[in-house]
Amino acid sequence: MFNLFVFVLIAITLVLLSIFVDGLMTLHKEEIEAEKNHVRDGMEGYLDQTFGFGFVKIFKTMLDSDGNVRYLVYLPQYEWFKAPQYKWYEVYATKSGYQHNEIIQ
Numbered sequence: 628m629f630n631l632f633v634f635v636l637i638a639i640t641l642v643l644l645s646i647f648v649d650g651l652m653t654l655h656k657e658e659i660e661a662e663k664n665h666v667r668d669g670m671e672g673y674l675d676q677t678f679g680f681g682f683v684k685i686f687k688t689m690l691d692s693d694g695n696v697r698y699l700v701y702l703p704q705y706e707w708f709k710a711p712q713y714k715w716y717e718v719y720a721t722k723s724g725y726q727h728n729e730i731i732q
Contacts, residue, residue, distance in 0.1 A: 670698060670718065673725040678702055683716070695720060699730075 667675055674683050687699040697719040703711040715730040 670720075670725065674700065674718065677727065686715075691719070700727075 663680060674685075675681070683700045683702045685698050685700050689697045689699065691697055697717055700716050700718055702714045702716065704714065705711045715732070716727045717730055718725060718727045
């Protein structure tokens with residue numbers, strides 16, 4: 628009788644544990660999708676629209692002679708079993724929005 632009770636208790640525990648893990652996995656997937664669909668404004672929004680969400684990294688923030696903020700960003704490009712190649716861009720605000728220029732090394 629005790630063996631049957633332990634078997635039923637273990638079975639119930641495993642079922643509840645699988646429901647819990649399934650709920651955690653669903654919640655994790657929803658958080659990732661919500662992060663991808665998050666719309667950002669300003670410079671980050673322009674970078675997301677132009678290069679893709681989270682692909683470019685802001686390396687340096689600079690001020691030009693007019694006092695405008697310019698950003699130096701880089702975009703890593705990966706190849707199979709090789710070190711990444713980096714493309715550098717200068718991103719700045721204009722009256723009609725944002726612009727970027729590739730920096731040739």
